[in-house]
Amino acid sequence: MVSNILNKIGNTPLVPIGLSPMVRVFAKLEFYNPTGSVKDRAACYLLNRLLNEKIIDQDTTIIESSSGNFGVALSAYCKLFGLKFICVIDENTLPVNEMLIKLQGAEVIRITEPDQHGGFLLNRLKKVREIMDKTEKIYWANQYGNPLVAAAYYNSIGKELCLEAPRQEIDYVFLGVSSGGTITGVSQRIKHENPNTKVIAVDVLGSVIFGGGAKKRFIPGIGSSITPVILDSAKIDEVVYVSEAESIECCRELLAKYNLYAGGSSGSVYAAIKKYFSEKDIYEPVNVMCVFADSGERYITTIYNDTWYQKVAAYEAAHPVELPQLYTSSLKIS
Ligand SMILES: Cc1ncc(COP(=O)(O)O)c(C=O)c1O
Structure with missing residues (x-):
């Protein structure tokens, strides 16, 4: 028995989804965390550290810009710890996530004006700074730059991946990237334990993270x-x-082939693994670890909706983007 379900973070299932006998893929199912994503690890760790080290107290307001999952996680853990939380979300945030954040007592601010890159993040961050400037005792969780967020992943999922890999051998780890905290903490831990493991970042066309x-x-x-x-x-x-x-398409394949009902970024990660190994000669079996950050359940009207899929595919076909200059099939970071 657990005193509160929010304390049951981590030790999520690791399941094999063998791509082939030579490419043995293991997916860490982060939707088994209490609020449904990998972000519980960062939210709980961050707030505990801040309270224990007296960087914040009960009168501090927490603020964060989030496309959804971190907002849901922070709203739950802020409520648990009795902290006020302001969450700046945007038009792409799933309605169910917005509802969950509000139901956990957070104040929600929704950005509808896209930035110059066609996303919303720059305007979300602008709003965070505006609120910080006029609010006393406010702490920005800042998943885009806070080392405590990377430390959360280093100490939890990074450690679990290293311990759970078959014979503790990880040849590759594939992680989706958005705010960057997960890959930063996990890659530091994995390279610390096994410097030969290749860390592969997964990004989508139209994102400017790597150029x-x-x-x-x-x-x-x-x-x-x-x-x-x-x-x-x-x-x-x-x-x-x-x-x-x-x-x-890969989200749907995960469901059809492996009964895994996963969120959008998990489909990106699986698509990247398939693409990477279809272009690579492998001479002995490799262990590939990957992280499926959230579940498909909240994506019924998007990822798992045919009309929405057709809209996204048509938009992509009509708006080709340039890849970073070094791009061949993948970009090597020296
Ligand atoms: C579903 C999902 N996958 C992957 C990520 C990427 O994690 P990070 O923001 O740590 O790069 C996020 C972050 O919001 C997410 O919500």
Whole structure:
């Protein structure tokens, strides 16, 4: 028995989804966390550290810009710890996530004006700064740059991936990137334990995280309109780009083949693994770990809706973007 379900973070299932006998893929199912995503790890760890180290107290307001999952997680843990929370979301935030954030007592501010990259992040961050300037005792969780967020992932999912890999051997780890905290903490831990593991970042076309042309994007939780500074301390070997249409198709394939009902970024990660190994010669079996950050359940009207899928695919076909100059099939980061 647990005293509160919110204390049951981590030790999420790791399931094999063998791509082939040579490419053994294991997916860490982060939707088994209490509020449904990997972000519980960061929200709970961050607030505990801030309260224990007296960086904040019960009178501090927490503020964050989130496309959804971190907002849902922070709203739950702020409520648990009795803290006021302001969440700045945007038009791509799923209605169900907005509802959950509000129901947990947070104040929600919704940005509807896109920024120059066709995303909403720059305007979300502008709003955060505006509120910070006029509010006393306010702490910005800042998943895009806060080392405590990377430390959360280093100490939890990073550790779990290293311990749970078959024979503790990880040849590759694939992670979707948005604010960059997950890949920063996980890559630091994995490279610490096993410097030979290749860390592969997964991004979507139209995201500017690693360079390349910007375009409007539709799937929350993958890609960004900025290069988050937290990534300066990430240890990434290569970046694989996938389209949003491919991501959606791969979500559906995960459900059809493996009974995994996963969110949009999980489809991106699976699409990237398929693409990467279809272009690579492998001479002995490799262990590939990956993170499926959230569940498909909240995406009924988007990822799993045919009309929405067709709209995204048509938009992508009509708006090709430039990839970063070094791009071949993947971008090597020296
Ligand atoms: C569903 C989903 N996948 C992946 C990520 C990427 O994680 P990070 O923001 O730590 O890069 C997020 C972040 O919001 C997410 O919501």
